[in-house]
Amino acid sequence: MNKYDICVIGGCGHVGLPLAAVFANGGKRVIINDVNENVIDLVKNCKVPFMEEGLEDLLKNTVGKTLFLSKEKKVISEAEFVIVVVGTPVDEHLNPVFSTLKKFFDEIIPFLCNGQTIILRSTLYPGLTKKLNQMLKETGKEISVCFCPERILEGRSIEELHNLPQIVSGFDQNSIKKVSDMFRIVTKDIIIVEPIEAELAKLFTNTWRYIQFAAANQFYMMAEDFGADFYKIHHAMTYNYPRTKSFPKAGFAAGPCLFKDCMQLSAFTDNTFFLGHAAMLVNEGLPNFIVSCIENKTNLSEKSVGILGMAFKSESDDIRESLSYKLKKILQIKARQVYCSDHFVKDERLIPEDELIEKSDIIIIGAPHEKYRTLNYKNKHVVDVWNMIRGKQ
Structure with missing residues (x-):
């Protein structure tokens, strides 16, 4: 016993x-x-x-x-x-x-x-x-x-x-x-x-989600390049149209599982999983794309930038593999000053969101915490990949 x-x-x-x-x-x-x-x-x-x-x-x-x-x-x-x-x-x-x-x-x-x-x-x-x-x-x-x-x-x-x-x-x-x-x-x-089927089922599931997020992020980048509004397009595609009902919105696809599992599947196929590699390049490239878009509109070296949300996803305190931290590293090279805030995350380098808004010329929403929908941004320029503050179309 x-x-x-x-x-x-x-x-x-x-x-x-x-x-x-x-x-x-x-x-x-x-x-x-x-x-x-x-x-x-x-x-x-x-x-x-x-x-x-x-x-x-x-x-x-x-x-x-x-x-x-x-x-x-x-x-x-x-x-x-x-x-x-x-x-x-x-x-x-x-x-x-x-x-x-x-x-x-x-x-x-x-x-x-x-x-x-x-x-x-x-x-x-x-x-x-x-x-x-x-x-x-x-x-x-x-x-x-x-x-x-x-x-x-x-x-x-x-x-x-x-x-x-x-x-x-x-x-x-x-x-x-x-x-x-x-x-x-x-x-x-x-x-x-069978065990091999269970192993692949888990990897296929996470990789499928990762690829879906990459498709949305790639379309978001394309829309931005064309000067079009991705979320108006998203609404036109998905409203009362069952075949695109599951199409995700754009945003950072990160965390401890999706990227890792996609790369494991790639290794398993002797690095011939080109769709997975493409998804990785798109998702991991989104922070660079955001910074490039800002640089096309202003002299970033003269601007203070704030990142709201450092967790890898909404309503979470988990920062593992968070792309907000990757974005921070890029901005530390490009911008005059970088501030970060997240009321869920324990990190002594973070500041309260009201202080971040006050100090920043440009604000980027890194994780779509619900609280950010109702903040007073004081007419600052907000980069909102998630379509948080405008609301649904």
Whole structure:
């Protein structure tokens, strides 16, 4: 009899903590293993270390009852299911880094026991689930491996964990059934596929979204070059026209997943994924395009520029891979002075938005936080890629 049903390794982050809390709220005994003692202390006091709707209430319902936390690796051996939220990053040359995951498993293998099931949760390079399964077999321990990718939207994880289907894959029917039954505590819809299919489904999903954003951003740039209003065009295209209903608006396509997963898919296809490369060039090039447009209208070296919104998306405090910071670096070379503000982000270099508006000649909306719709911009020139302050057409 295991002391815990589930151990979530690295479980105090954006992926692990909501999942651990949802399982604990569903009656499972869950232990979170994390090396960050400060974050562990926060969660033990039912404080959420990042913005996530509904998570604090779940922690209040579960911490010390069905949800527990520890920095000690020995707790890994005390659970039937071990959920791993370590994925495959890409390096500075946009190549997948396998050593991170291998090093992680080398460190936890001594704590794994016969009969346990490993559930890989984060995005993996195609074929890596099979490789890890073989690696664990070579230890002589009877351990099953499943890949069950997370599919949630950061900030709405609790809602989406319950409402979205869960993809389950593995190498034997017994572990697939056990894992499927466990996830039915969270969602009624389970989709069973092969591990390689699950890996590609996750990468295809994020890359598809990234390409869609790139199409919108490319059209935005084209409209600007023609002196046309992209959002009037967008309204004309999408209003009561079902075939363009899902066409996104322009804006920074960033964050910890979309760019990375697109590059992983490119590496998997021996860098012949030209559509993905084109999407990357468009999305990553949008900050440069914005600066070039400003330079065409004014002498930027004489202007102070403010960036409103430094998170990678709206209503978030997450700055990972935020293009607002890339925009800041470009402007620090081009402009006389650069100011930045974001009421969600903890960064001592940021200033309040009213001070930014007062000091800036030009204001760029970097992240479309709802608050920015109603600010008094004092007739300053505002660059609004997101169409925030004009409202819907």
